[in-house]
Amino acid sequence: GNSVTQMEGPVTLSEEAFLTINCTYTATGYPSLFWYVQYPGEGLQLLLKATKADDKGSNKGFEATYRKETTSFHLEKGSVQVSDSAVYFCALSDLWGSQGNLIFGKGTKLSVKP
């Protein structure tokens, strides 16, 4: 079945450090890929998405590229801020098989220190 695997956390970085959170997926169809973010005490928010191979999603300085050959969608940011501290979830949606349902990874907690 479809699944998402993302790197274990927590990840602790200093402000302005480079961030990478790895995400790989298994899917039988042609999924869309997403990164969601959950700030403390808040609901999940869509951070970025990519709907086909080689697409790059970007938002708020974060970006991720849909790599079909490596079944990956790694999240990157060149210079993190304290306000980026949150839990990040990689997810896929197999539109053809699951009516658009999201399948999430376990989440990676990011803490950014000043």
Place this chain on the structure above:
Amino acid sequence: EAGVAQSPRYKIIEKRQSVAFWCNPISGHATLYWYQQILGQGPKLLIQFQNNGVVDDSQLPKDRFSAERLKGVDSTLKIQPAKLEDSAVYLCASSLDSGQGAYEQYFGPGTRLTVT
């Protein structure tokens, strides 16, 4: 535009008791989802509605969980009787549609359930 509303935000019950959660999606959103998020894990879909019909409830433990969306707008999720392993955050999400459009799902703040 108002977001997805959920209530209550927190609930503590004893095992074998019943509990109900309420969700009001964003106006005009046809598709509504309920997810269960156990601590340290990603959300897992419990049930998906398209208007007032069930699209997918394959992961809903139907012996104790039930959900309805009678008028195609707001929805309730019920657990009866609750077990300790039901302790989790219950998330409601809505989207304009599902399927080929890959429409964004908007999430509510969740209801944190603790079963003692």
